Amino acid sequence: MREDKRDWKFCVRVDTHLQESVFVVGSCPDLGNWSNVSAVQLTNEIAPNSEWEGVWSVVISIPRDCEVKFRYFVGIAFEPDGEKLSSRQVIVRRWETNLNPRLIHKEVDSNIHQDVEPDIFGLYDSGKMIDRGWLTTETVVQFKLFENPIQLWKRKYEGRKVHIKLTPLVLSKRKTLVQDMSVADIFDESMDTQDVAEEQDRWPIAEIAVMNENEWEFHLQEQFGRAYNPDDCIIFSVTMHFSESVAYMVDYYVYSSRAVENDPPCHIGSSYILPSMMTSSEGQAIVPITSSSHRPIGQLRFDYLVVHPISGYECDMSVSYSRIWKKTWHGLDVGHRGLGTSFKLEVSECADVRENTIASLKDAGSAGADLVEFDVQLSKDLVPVLYHDFHVCIAMKRKKQLAEHDMLELPVKDLTLEQLQHLKDGTYELNHPFDLNIYLDTVLKVVLDSAGSRKIVFSCFHPDICTMLRLKQNKYPVFFLTQGVTKKYPPYRDPRTQSIPMAVNYANSAGILGINAHTEDILRDSTQVKLVMDAGLVLFCWGDDNNSPSTIKYLKHLGIHGVIYDKIDKYSSKEVKESIFLAEAREMQNHLLKAAEEVQDPPQTLVSPIPVLPTEAFEFNDVENAQKNLSSTTLASLLSS
Structure with missing residues (x-):
């Protein structure tokens, strides 16, 4: 060992599934410089059923003359396969997301000659934080089932509860990516003959979540699937490489009316979903249900979502703010579209x-x-601009008074930035004007490249976009905007938008920070505030009801973390007109100066975290339809101002 190095034993206790391994990543080259691909893999050498079961360790030489920061994570390593994977890849399944990483102090001696007590995964720094990973090289495909999507035409199945299970099928024959695992060209039998333990050792990984208070967390499927109930919203999530080479088999089971305890159900049919059916990032499809004799006995209707990692950008593991929210951040005043x-x-x-x-x-x-x-939209030339609606209306003639037929309605997506800067006003909305992966990758790259130390919050009414925002990056938090129960707007089709309890289940399932509820629903039933808080989520609220000082005061009294409203220059009750984040930054700066004076060694440079603007909340969609002037402001110009 060189004099500038010290051997250090990293040791952690963590539960893993059969194909998962444990890794350590940190702030020095020996620990991968916060890159998941360059992280160091630990070894589990302890015999099963011993008191050290689930303990992983490794000894690494690390620098002696500097502090070393590190985190543990659970992942899966993929070695080059000579075909599609040209280099080693490591996907992150779960990782430690405490705000501060673990720390080894400068010049502390090696610990390899000591009895090292295993660290507890995620538990340190006075708290425990573990989050699912984000997409690095893998793709996630989700299938959503709601509004009674299973139709069976045979009378003998009427009124019978159907169990459903989804299994990914690797279509192309090639070497497996996980060491010591083999994959057939395609499975030729249903999953009712296979043991659950075998499934846990298989890539791709298929999981299920149901949007209720007991089953919202994604988990591996049972051997015979899950029963579908009329009001269920079920989401299957499949993680894989090369989604174009993976199809999906859906198996259906029904228990016999004469079945006794421990009897298996009867396999009544299957459906197949081919990758060629999913031509965009999201959509809907219908597939037949066929019996074992290949006769059609029904059909399955489903919505799908395909989420790819951000093209051309890699997130590191140095820090994550995606689930960080201080207790002092409550009753915040949020300027709706600025001043309103x-x-x-x-x-x-x-x-x-x-x-x-x-x-x-x-x-x-x-x-x-x-x-x-x-609000953020994309122009035709893929420039993120600050604008609310999906359409603009332009005059075809020069008139002081314009009739409706004198206006031409154009989608924002069909106009370049230069063309947008010459227009006056716009209205209405357009559903999904861009492919969702292209749309979000374009916006996220601008934010990740330009936001610097700003505190950013993303929010959207579209739950799939919230899912994608969470999966595509590991830095910024996400809020789910929701209407809930309302008399002011027509309901969205997706059941996750139709009530605050459903929004809570979805937010927990997606691993996002909180929800942004419509104030109309909170005023209808204020006990829902406690429901959100008890679920560990942050709660904001929006709506025209907020444009009242008395309502704002009442909402803050309920404990809501943030109130979004217009005319903040007139309705704010603050005596000192200053953001809480600016006040906290100044307090931290004063604390650092005082500490420096006490040691009589003031730092040469003190970097202030105070930004020019208060923190931003991005909104990717809205529910209102109101005429307004078109802003020619680009997202990049805002973040660089």
Whole structure:
């Protein structure tokens, strides 16, 4: 061992599935410089059923002359296969996301001659935080079943409860990516003949979650699947490489009316979903259900979502804010589109500065906004712009008074940034104007490249977009915007949007920070605030009901973490017009200066974390349809201002 190095034993206790391994990653080259691909794999050498079962360890030479920070994670390593994988890949299944990483102090001697007590995975720094990983090289495909998607045409199945199970099938014959595992070209028998333990050792990995309070967490499937009930919202999630080479078999089971305890169910049929059926990032499809004699006996309707990792960008493991929320961050004032909606029927209700502009956002910050909320769209030339609706309306003639037929409605996606900058106003919405992976990758790259130390929160009404935001990056938190029970707007089709309890189950299942509920639903039943808090989620609220000082005060009294409202310069009750985050940053700066004075060794440079603007909350969709001026502000120009 060189004098500038010290041997260090990393040792951690963690439960793993059969194909998973444990890794350590950290702040020095010996620990991969926070890259999951370059992380060091630990070894589990303890005999099963001993008191050290589940303990993983490795000895590594690390620098002696500097602090070393590190984290543990559970993952799966894939070696080059000579075909599609040209280099080693490591996907992250679960990782430690405490705000501060573990720390080995400078010049502490080697610990290999000591009795090293195993670390507990995720438990340190006065808390325990473990989150699922994000997408690195793998793809996730989800299948959503709701609104009674299974139709069986035979009378003998009427009123019978059907159990359903989804199994990924590798179509192309090639060497397996996981060491010591073999995969057939395609499975030729149903999963009712296979043991559950065998499934846990198989890649791709198929999991299931049901959007209720007991089954929201994704887990491996039972041997004969899960019963489908009329009000269920079931999500199957499959993690894999090369989604174009994976099909899916859906098996259906029914228990005999004469079955006794421990009798297996009867396998009544199967469906097959081919990768060629999924032509975009999301959509719907119907497949037949055929019996063992290949006769059609029904059909399955499903929605699908395909999530790829961000193209051309890699997240590291140095820090994650995706589940960080301080107890002091409550009752926050959030500026809606900056100072508020600037075009309403009643002029007195409009903001004084045009919405979704840098001027409006800065003025909201000066008025004491803790966060500013704004909307993001893409132009035809793939430039993220600050704008609310999916359409703009342009005049075909120069007239002082324009009739409806004198206006041409165009989607924002069909206009370049230069064309958008010459337009006046817009209205309405357009569903999914871009492929979702392209849309989100474009926006996320701008944010990840330009946001710096800003505190960013993403939010969207579309639960699939929230899922994708969570899976595509590991840095920023995500909120699910939801209507819930409402008389003001037509309901969305997806059941995850239709009530606060359902939104809570979905948020926990997706591993996101919180929900952004419609205030109408909270005022209808304020006990739902406790429901969200008890689930460990952060709660914001939105809606026109918030544009009232008395309502804002009441919502803060309920304990809501953030209230989004218009005209924050007029409705805010703050005596000192300053963001809580700016105040905390200044307090931290003063603390550092005081500490430096006490040791009489002030630092040469003190970096202030105070940004120009308060923190931002991005919104990728909205439910309102209101005319307004078009902002020509780009997302990049905002983040660099």
